[in-house]
Amino acid sequence: MSVNGWKLSRRSFVGGAGLAVAAGLAACSSGTSSSGGSTSGSDRAGNVYWLNFKPELDATLQKLAGTYMEKYPNVKVKVTTAAAGTYEQTLTSEMDKSDAPTLFVIGNTAGVKEWGDFAMDLKDSDIAKLLSTEDYNLSDDAGKLVSIPYCYECFGIAVNTDLIEKAGHKLDEIKDFASLKAVVEDLHAKAAENGFDAFVATDMDDSSSWRVTGHLTNLMFFYEARDDGGWEEAPATIKGTYVPNYRKLYDLAINNGTVEPSALATGGHDPLTQFTSGKAAFFLTGSFGYADVKDKVTNTACIPYYCGVQGEEKAGLNCGTENCWAINDNASDEDKKATMDFMVWLVSDADAAQAMVDGLGILPYKNAPASANVYLANAQSYADAGNYNLDWDFNYTPNVEQYRANLVSALNAYNAAPSDASWEGVKTAIVDGWATQYKAANA
Known part of the structure; x- marks a missing residue:
């Protein structure tokens, strides 16, 4: 198994998630829609609200949100970043609001139990089809694909x-x-x-x-x-x-x-x-x-x-990772589609994907750009040494x-x-x- 050309290994012992580090293929061109074809700005509408888990990514996401809204002016993208150590309480508060997040993080099995009912089934979705591995996906007991990773660390x-x-x-x-x-x-x-x-x-x-x-x-x-x-x-x-x-x-x-x-x-x-x-x-x-x-x-x-x-x-x-995207199933169909399109853009547009890789280290998606993250390379070196x-x-x-x-x-x-x-x-x-x-x- 590999992520962007690098080895992806499960734990050397039974259970748990293993290592994925970066390198790989050139990013595909911008302008790819969630259905795989080109999409003009007038074809996209709706609201995207990402409740971000990673404070260190906030500046990058704010810029990407602005770029996306310039490209697709009928879409409103809002990114709110929870303070370190407060994500769960912030999510609880935000989900009670009428304009609740359309995109949020469910990063572990406890999160699946707590928030899985709020999550759209991502099985066979446009974003899931772009994943380079399914090893880190999180599903509930009924088999619903609750969340998928957007980085490894x-x-x-x-x-x-x-x-x-x-x-x-x-x-x-x-x-x-x-x-x-x-x-x-x-x-x-x-x-x-x-x-x-x-x-x-x-x-x-x-x-x-x-x-x-x-x-x-x-x-x-x-x-x-x-x-x-x-x-x-x-x-x-x-x-x-x-x-x-x-x-x-x-x-x-x-x-x-x-x-x-x-x-x-x-x-x-x-x-x-x-x-x-x-x-x-x-x-x-x-x-x-x-x-x-x-x-x-x-x-x-x-x-x-x-x-x-x-x-x-x-x-x-x-x-491993605790950074997994979930889409709010209670959002309107238009907002869910807008959110899906935005996610696909983040991992497939050349400039957006490069900004994500620069901030995160790796994107576990098929055509993500290479990473120059030395610490991920160190992780790979240890794995290669057995x-x-x-x-x-x-x-x-x-x-x-x-x-x-x-x-x-x-x-x-x-x-x-x-x-x-x-x-x-x-x-x-x-x-x-x-x-x-x-x-x-x-x-």
Whole structure:
């Protein structure tokens, strides 16, 4: 199986979604309609309202919406971007309005249960026919195709390789947690001498806490799911076997960074700027953040979440998606068609598709343009070397926003007074919190 000419592999172990990275064919010409023929501006009408999940894509989408309305003046395109960590509550609010979103995100099995009834069946639709793989499609129990992906992503630990070389190290030194720890602690110990630290600030405000309450938790959930033979749906409880491994990597980041742990709660330290300005060499990010890095960090790479798990020298990056389009089935037929046409334009018009790829890293559509996203290339390199992907089992998190909010509180308490005793509160938020939120979501 392939996406745009690159390998697409399922998990090296049972269950879950695998890796898809970018390269490929030239985009097809602009002016393609949802029915496959050319469409003039006068033939298109209606309203498109996309409730966007990705804040980093907002500027690109606003420009694309403007371009589309110039091209098709009888279509109104509105893009509203939910603030980080607020998508579910924003969607709930917006869906209650008379001008509800026509295009929204259902990115995991919990979302299918919550929002699947609102979604139009995309099976055999014009946009679905353009997909290069069906592996990431989300369907309900009745077989309705609820949502389809519009990008794939990978994440891990981004490294400014020039900085670690300036400090006397090489990227290929880092093969597991012990070697990562040695490099990180050496950089931190010599921060004043070198003029830069190891990790950027691991801020815990809403704009950044998802890096550790969402993405970093994936290492725990992936390895536990692997032990279980793979999750097909969210389990009612988790064992928390790999909470100690989560703590190892979390502690390494907060204790060897530009900001003291006790000062992380309020955020505002701008970890992205710390990374791009050379203030620190390590950053928890991924392909979604590469566009903000590429013009400012000359040499960068993304490495796995090394956390002390046996055999992790064969780990790769965290690869998957929670970015899946759904069309509101309660919208008018005209607005549903307008939305479908807009989606097709985004992935098939040469300029629009290139802008989407530049912002997202990859489009999983047959004729999407190539990507120059280095972090996606890193993910592919690990896969080509036979390493396993850490697939996105954090997508199974029940009642996700409340779960993460409770974990933020527990981590802030730990950061303020780190100890084994205060870590018990974090473990409780992770393990008992899962069971609590599962019950709340499945009441």
